[in-house]
Amino acid sequence: WSQVVSEAEKIVGYPTSFMSLRCLLSDELSNIAMQVRKLVGTKHPLLDTARGFVYDSRNNLQMRGLVVLLISKAAGPSTAELSFQHDMVSGIYSSQRSLAEITELIHTAFLVHRGIVNIGELKSCDGPLKDMQFGNKMAVLSGDFLLANACTSLAQLQNTKVVELISSAIGDLVQGIYYENSKSSEENCLTDDIGISRWKEQVFLSHSALLAKSCQAAMELAKHSAEIEDMAFQYGKHMSMSHKLHSDLQPFVKETSSDTMAFSLNSAPAILHQEFCGREAWLKQIREKPCAPRDNCARLKHSPHRCACVFQQLQEAIKAGKGVTSAIDLCRCHGNRALAALERFPPSEARDALANIVYAVTRFP
Secondary structure (H helix, E strand, O other): OHHHHHHHHHHHOOOHHHOOHHHHOOHHHHHHHHHHHHHEOEOOHHHHHHHHHHOOOOOOOOOHHHHHHHHHHHHOOOHHHHHHHHHEEOOEEHHHHHHHHHHHHHHHHHHHHOOOOOHHHOOHHHOOHHHHHHHHHHHHHHHHHHHHHHHHHHHHOOOHHHHHHHHHHHHHHHHHHHHHHHOOOOOOOOOOOOOHHHHHHHHHHHHHHHHHHHHHHHHHHOOOOHHHHHHHHHHHHHHHHHHHHHHHHHHHHOOOOOOOOOOOOOOHHHHHHHHHHOHHHHHHHHHHOOOOOHHHHHHHHOOHHHOHHHHHHHHHHHHHOOHHHHHHHHHHHHHHHHHHHHOOOOOOHHHHHHHHHHHHHOOOO
16 A cells, blocks of 8 residues: 555655645644644544654555545546646646645544544543643644635635535535444444445545545546546545445454454444344344453443453454455445546556555455
8 A cells, every 4th residue: 555655646746745734834733733742641632643644654644635636637638728738737737736735634634623532431541631621622723723724725726616516525524423423422322223325325424525526626627527527526436435445344354463453343344244144133242242351241231342352252253254255345346436437537657546546455365
């Protein structure tokens, strides 16, 4: 994955690590960074988010802006925009580069907002209460600041359709995150009672809509046809869906000798496993897994994910069923649909790079 992204960055001549450089070096964000340092020594998630801005790990490469740039270059200029080719650098319009930055700013803003913790669930080892409350305030304010910058830059593009597309993507993100969190506050809810179709709808809102609509908006900025806009949308949608499925599958397919990797009971393999075995059988598996020592088991009725041994046994149960293989098949299905959308673009290095990104997230050991 890292190699694929590195090669793609060379094609567009624009490292994603500097995608939001102008914003990150602003006086306002420098002040935010100074304030975030006060959280050092606590377990507030805003710290981990901030570290991700400084250096990307293999699992947290920001690829949304890069994909927008690649698909912009793959499509090239439209016949309607031939007179404006002087505005292109490395085959990409300046407005498309601005859109890529806006996409990354929006994504980053929501990552920061996700770093808000539930004060009522904190433990003493997480850090002093006043520091955790301060971290929450910083997460809200700094996320709002990034989102406001993105909206200002979006207005400067002076394209009503693009503003409408990206605004609707922000709305989709909010709705998707609401769906993700709406069940977690219900004490008696172990997992969401949803099938894979509902799961895909929710994942589209919270993970795919921003990239899909940004790819479509990039085509609108170059005045491409509605057909090309739709192909760009389809690539962004299905590539990001396969990327999410690939992420969900890692705890079940990654070859490692370390402890069991954490996974969500609402991840794709678990949802598919539930569909195959039935809702009641799945809840029975969660509640009846044995645990040692026995005196710790009383809390499992509502919080099975907090017990490592039960967590590992559930993981093994999902591996033994059809959930993992079905999730792999679904990941490859979305990958193939993304590749099919690329066929409408002319052969180029950028198109090959977009295809390689799909291959990277649909390849399993």
